[in-house]
Amino acid sequence: MASTAPLLIEGKSHPGELRPTRGCDATSESFEKIEDALAKTREWIGAEETDHTWTGPLYQTANRFAYLYFLRTCLGIKAWLAHRLFVSDPTHPPTRATTEEQWEVILDSTSVELGLPPTVEHYSHLYLPGLPRPSTPSVTE
Numbered sequence: 001m002a003s004t005a006p007l008l009i010e011g012k013s014h015p016g017e018l019r020p021t022r023g024c025d026a027t028s029e030s031f032e033k034i035e036d037a038l039a040k041t042r043e044w045i046g047a048e049e050t051d052h053t054w055t056g057p058l059y060q061t062a063n064r065f066a067y068l069y070f071l072r073t074c075l076g077i078k079a080w081l082a083h084r085l086f087v088s089d090p091t092h093p094p095t096r097a098t099t100e101e102q103w104e105v106i107l108d109s110t111s112v113e114l115g116l117p118p119t120v121e122h123y124s125h126l127y128l129p130g131l132p133r134p135s136t137p138s139v140t141e
Contacts, residue, residue, distance in 0.1 A: 005078040006071065010064050013089045013130065014098050015106040023056040024063075031055070038062055041069040048115030058114055068122060081123045083107070089130025100127050 012018060026034055038054045041047075045065060054062035064081055071079040085103045098106075107125065 003078075005080060008064060008067060008071075008079060008081045009084050009126075010061075010081070011084040011086070013086045014092055015102070018061060018106065018110055019057045020060055023052075023059040037066050037070070041066045042115070044069050044073060045120055046117045050113065050115045053113050053115070058110060061110060062114065065120075065123070072122065079122070082126050083124075084126045084128060086130040087127050090132050091130065097130065103127065 024031065024034055035055060041062070042049070042054065068079055068081040071077040085100075086098070087100050087103070088097045090097065103125070
């Protein structure tokens with residue numbers, strides 16, 4: 001019998017999407033709860049302490065790890081997390097169409113900034129080719 005488990009997928013078309021312009025902007029009481037959850041997540045993953053990187057520009061990625069932690073440890077659900085990374089996305093200008101090699105460089109840099117260990121259990125990357133958007137039929141009636 002096949003088992004099922006949730007797969008959390010975060011899709012990105014270019015590296016800039018990994019670094020939104022701002023980080024966590026929660027109010028003080030909520031921010032404390034978020035920091036506590038992220039600290040528990042870092043401990044679970046085995047990540048090193050970093051200078052507010054988890055609540056700064058990489059907060060979105062850190063938050064996805066926190067969801068994985070919550071599902072697996074708090075709820076006992078055998079979830080997985082994957083970054084779905086589009087390679088050579090033709091919907092972006094050539095300067096923003098990212099190769100697999102470029103993704104690897106940015107992911108390595110992101111991992112270092114987040115203090116992640118070389119391998120994070122239950123987390124992976126999926127590389128998919130970017131496809132052109134389908135054309136929209138025009139209304140001629």
